[in-house]
Amino acid sequence: MSALRDRFQKEADESMQEYTSSLHFDRRLYRQDIAASIAHARMLARQRIISGEEAESIGQGLTSIREEIESGQFEFDTSLEDIHMNVEGRLYERIGDVAGKLHTARSRNDQVATAMRLYAKEAISETVTRLKDLQAALLDLAEANRAVILPGYTHLQRAQPVLLAHHLLAYFEMLQRDVERFGDCLERVDVLPLGSGALAGLPYQVDRDFVAKELGFSQISRNSMDAVSDRDFVIEYIAAGSMAMMHVSRLAEEIILWSSAEFGFIEIDDAYATTSSIMPQKKNPDVAELARGKTGSVYGDLMSILTTMKSLPLAYNRDLQDDKQSFFRTVDTVHSTLEIFTGMMRTIKVNSERTGQAAGESYTLATDVADYLVGKGMPFREAHGVVARLVRYAVEQERSLQDITLSEYRQFSSLFDEDLQSINVESSVAARDVPGGTAPRRVDEALREAREVINE
């Protein structure tokens, strides 16, 4: 009879063993599980619930098991349903019956929750590092192309000229909010559930604060039923990850657009491009496309865990087992996507000639012309109407605003004068000289501040 089945008359059905097993995905928690067990054993000894020798023996056994796993020598037993039972089973083999004392004053419910939280803390730390790496890559690209102007778009129609650096700083801001959100999430992850038992607490004089300190948690959980059934931190990570992926998907979309023949604003490095099995000329931005696509997968994981948690009565239910797959998948996707985007962004080449030319076409200076009229005393709404009719006139004649003569301009408003000539792409950008605006001196300042933020 397998472990823990003394209560039953039968073995588990084989298909059930497979269906309920989580070993193939939770084995990545081995390190966290072992660290928590060692801390738990130390505490048990300190509280004289087990002896110092027993704790020592358990600690050595667990340490050597961790080494076995890391060196690839550990033989996982798929008939034991998870990593926790695998480690415990092996501990019996190594140190004998004293292994049975490790599960004193502990349930798998608080044990699993503890391993998950340890893992989540490390994951968040890694996520923040990678977000900052991508931020740094964006700043480097911005600084290397400090003077590049491109059309800013709304509705994918050219709107007003902006600095490329300004455009890239918009992504810096998005990623900065991501950094903050993961930081907020960390505070709620950083709570030790161990000591909650199965659901009601423990009938032993455990020292939860000691274990928290050993494992680096800054708080202990305040309610045992909540502690074993709470997966908010998983949802919160995936929600923050969904937003981060959404931001990356927006950047990915622009990389794809800008790499197209029609835009031609950038060229991604050959090292980040693929070709076609049939069309020999193709240079495809697959990395950006995959990242865009994988955004859907992270959204799916969010929906998955939210749906799973809905309407579950207290306390632990086995439904919760599925939190791990969603969580690990999202962590992996977010990390690999941020890493490869960092590499790709670092090697992008900007075609500043093309962007500069585009920035001045398509009547992108029309707002400046309207603002010119406002400067001469016309209310903005009226100026908007004048320039709208002027653009319509130019469109019908297939001429640019620059090609229209002053006398033609004056047919639309007598306020137009020679100084109209001073309006150009550079003047347009320089004029947006407000905090957060695209004027070069504001962008310089923003770059400096951004650099400080990631160096914090």
Place this chain on the structure above:
Amino acid sequence: MSALRDRFQKEADESMQEYTSSLHFDRRLYRQDIAASIAHARMLARQRIISGEEAESIGQGLTSIREEIESGQFEFDTSLEDIHMNVEGRLYERIGDVAGKLHTARSRNDQVATAMRLYAKEAISETVTRLKDLQAALLDLAEANRAVILPGYTHLQRAQPVLLAHHLLAYFEMLQRDVERFGDCLERVDVLPLGSGALAGLPYQVDRDFVAKELGFSQISRNSMDAVSDRDFVIEYIAAGSMAMMHVSRLAEEIILWSSAEFGFIEIDDAYATTSSIMPQKKNPDVAELARGKTGSVYGDLMSILTTMKSLPLAYNRDLQDDKQSFFRTVDTVHSTLEIFTGMMRTIKVNSERTGQAAGESYTLATDVADYLVGKGMPFREAHGVVARLVRYAVEQERSLQDITLSEYRQFSSLFDEDLQSINVESSVAARDVPGGTAPRRVDEALREAREVINE
């Protein structure tokens, strides 16, 4: 330089190789890929695009590669990004340069779509079989407990007595709609995309109908751009799978409720139960809980693929690569869940004493009393009011409807008479003698018809 990178000056970045690789999940398509390639090569020879010997050599090479894979001797090369390139790479090793002719008149875009559709056809067939197995298990359980009555619920409040068989037949109906939906999906899957090339069709005199026939497709695709970028069939499968899992989650919820100490209606077999690491008395319905939880994961896959497909311009985009993981995961979840539910349902024991007792308590016969008054000529809405007041009277006195004397009844309506005594659980069930109702003869009929449906 790797295959297909002659257009570039650099190798792919290593992290990009890893990021873009689909080998770890699309390798399950090897059989479909090889079958499609053999059919393609045969067609090329038939159309004299390659020679008969070349086709023969390709066919033998591919067959032996399939055997290598199935015997575990194939060495997957992770530097080749997918199963298709792995098979092709190995084909070169086995038969030399003639392997290069296989990719004549074919693109990876139509090649992948073909393998996916072959896989989907097989998956649907398997899904339908497993749905029918679960239907059969439900019928067996219903027939074995033909006379068992339990309370029917609305709002989880006891409503009216019903036959357990009637209750189980409700699930039969749900699963039958699932069977139909997968069947509808199959019709749209059963279309050969091969021959669409990269997106525009092919400049070769290919015979698409021949390939379709060889591979067992009943139609060929009508538009090449649609054919290479269409993933409706994946979405449709996952949508149908979401509904099937939703149905199972409802049954799972009832299994969990019925297994609780409070309900005590059934006992699941020890072979499908687990216990606790800390509480020795526990017998937990983990299978039902896991199935309920995994419903969220299938919903997540649906959201994932829908999100990924949104707003993609024609034709193929690399985002599509992620369709496979969602699809395969859903197929696996649906199949394993249906299988294990079939086993679990087959071994459930019903506590008919408990269900029968519950069916008669909690005023479940109140509607019958109202209908009794309607039979005496009172409008239903008025009868409803009379019985509502009567129930309130009984509740306040903590008495059952059976405990109320006729003279007390008559204080609520003079229409009450001796024949009131004939109302009981059995009469209540028998009275619902309409098509679709719970009367025993109707349920017998429904069981017979259901049995015929799954034997079709």
Place this chain on the structure above:
Amino acid sequence: MSALRDRFQKEADESMQEYTSSLHFDRRLYRQDIAASIAHARMLARQRIISGEEAESIGQGLTSIREEIESGQFEFDTSLEDIHMNVEGRLYERIGDVAGKLHTARSRNDQVATAMRLYAKEAISETVTRLKDLQAALLDLAEANRAVILPGYTHLQRAQPVLLAHHLLAYFEMLQRDVERFGDCLERVDVLPLGSGALAGLPYQVDRDFVAKELGFSQISRNSMDAVSDRDFVIEYIAAGSMAMMHVSRLAEEIILWSSAEFGFIEIDDAYATTSSIMPQKKNPDVAELARGKTGSVYGDLMSILTTMKSLPLAYNRDLQDDKQSFFRTVDTVHSTLEIFTGMMRTIKVNSERTGQAAGESYTLATDVADYLVGKGMPFREAHGVVARLVRYAVEQERSLQDITLSEYRQFSSLFDEDLQSINVESSVAARDVPGGTAPRRVDEALREAREVINE
């Protein structure tokens, strides 16, 4: 005391009345509710459960209530929680106590399900009409631009030249699958639940087939518990609607791209464009953007209803009330989006000069050059490599394939010869002369067949 509260000692809390009310959204079901009630009353009379006069009176009362609602004279009473209670309440006012007989042999559970299914049947019919309208608009646009060539794209990189008509036909195919899916859904909607009672069937000799015939249902439900708690048809509609919106979102994305200054392939009509409150030059494709955005809302409705239905025990639970808002919202969004897209597509102007020029640039004929070498006997994979190197050579020199001299070509392969000159955009398109390919004669055939399909 309000209707139906005789069982309680208290009125409902006011906030609860508001929270549980569905009147503000289910009032749109008034027509279906009244039709079903009239049919039900007729059947009751036919079965002598009520008298002919009573049925007559009920029928007349209901008809006049419908007229009141349609003429705007009906005063909705928000203290009655839904449209069904509003109609019934008004019926009492108009015909007195005989109104109470209408609810004989009926529960609100089967009543609501019947109204919803009647509504769904009409909605599907309307949806299919609008899908066909959009298909027709696409065919008209295709036929009006029969000779227009544009670049086909993969990865948003120019791939191979295709006919615009071919490109538009890809969307025709997607919409055709949508038509089929709604048709499949209709079969499962077309089932009468009335006669199921609250959950167990009815203790009256009702004639369900008669009611089905009166209301135009082709089947009656086979299990009463399933009938009152089944919302598969709502999910299935929203799932089909999600796919239809996904298809529209892809078209929307292309409309947006093609309208950009960079592509410049089309111009949407002023009647479907908006401008900016600040930038007078803007002409924005808001309709396409909104449709793309609203795709998310329909996906959200799908997730909403799937989540709500998960794990609900049989039979009816009040959670189900929320099905209506998701359903109605999706119906409205799908209908309005299809309608406005039809209008927008009908008025689009194509800039064929621009598309034609783009079709020949960016090495889009490279595959044709590779196929040329295959025609001379080179295996495709080898030809692919030769042309890849050739493209790289051209890219480095910033020359097009047309600018490379024959002698330069021959440095890459001696198979190149004078006949290379015959490769151009038109020859490329014409060469893809396979079923489903972009060759003009195939596209003509496809247009003819498509026209037949929508005229069916």
Place this chain on the structure above:
Amino acid sequence: MSALRDRFQKEADESMQEYTSSLHFDRRLYRQDIAASIAHARMLARQRIISGEEAESIGQGLTSIREEIESGQFEFDTSLEDIHMNVEGRLYERIGDVAGKLHTARSRNDQVATAMRLYAKEAISETVTRLKDLQAALLDLAEANRAVILPGYTHLQRAQPVLLAHHLLAYFEMLQRDVERFGDCLERVDVLPLGSGALAGLPYQVDRDFVAKELGFSQISRNSMDAVSDRDFVIEYIAAGSMAMMHVSRLAEEIILWSSAEFGFIEIDDAYATTSSIMPQKKNPDVAELARGKTGSVYGDLMSILTTMKSLPLAYNRDLQDDKQSFFRTVDTVHSTLEIFTGMMRTIKVNSERTGQAAGESYTLATDVADYLVGKGMPFREAHGVVARLVRYAVEQERSLQDITLSEYRQFSSLFDEDLQSINVESSVAARDVPGGTAPRRVDEALREAREVINE
């Protein structure tokens, strides 16, 4: 010609006006829009961009428009697409052409974003108040039932006895995390976007800090392109709302279970119950069911907005218009659900006799028996096995652990002795005397601390 259409030759198509209009849902932003406009006008005057009289006139005009709206006298013009154009249009009517100066140095993009953020700040404040109200109701219920013991469950199987107060405190903790999450969200909402213009900043010497101060924002946005296209705060609110609703759905599930005849742990007040149109005896917990169902709707809104935002290139795109419906719907659902739950929880009656009895049945003290053996020196895993066999023995004989004699106990282990008798429900609860455990003194302490938290 309508406002802003001078650039076009045609009016907007009527169906397009309807499709693009947001007036029916964004009119709720009138107060925020007007407040922001007044602050903007004041700033323009302060910076001498307009005159003091002009600002005064604009301010008075706007104030009177707000009064018109609040008194129901404002006539909304549906041909003007949103609330902002409605207010501006009316301002022209009231104060003439000077109204046109209000849109100086402002775009609708930063105007809408500002109104949304003002609204979101107020919404969050209200949400937090309502969360705290529900927390207070839970504490009151807990304190009023301080000594009530019920079975704690895992897998919906009775596990170990716990205090009801402890159980309710688990929900207190969940809601507390919700409070924190909304607080974190508030910090990212509290940023003024006004001054960003359409996307690039403004060519006017605006004083953004002044406007921020006037409107109560603690920061101004740092990048104009990000500021007009960022909807992270909407997503973050809905994500936090999804988790809050998930918590409520868990409580709702327990209310439903506990109200069932089978559990019978509580009775909800008649004021929060409904009955059935057909079954006169029914008392249904509709509020809990609706709340559970509406959880799906909030999840759907989350999916909707995430999907909509995916892959949007910078800066503003019209897709964003759909953020409002999802956001407002979620705010309304969260607020009404929290409010009604507070009322319902305050009026619940607990059946402590029933809960107490249940707490001692079904071998809930088995863990205590195992811990007893550990106390005598047996390793926990071994003790677990002994008690598992003992439970199996008792189950087979249909006896409780209390019914087993000491001599029978000793057949399983000689460590059992007379002191075994001291194990009972009360001792079990009292023994879990660790921080976060269910021992009465720990729960008292937790109640005190919780009360302090909400009084902060």
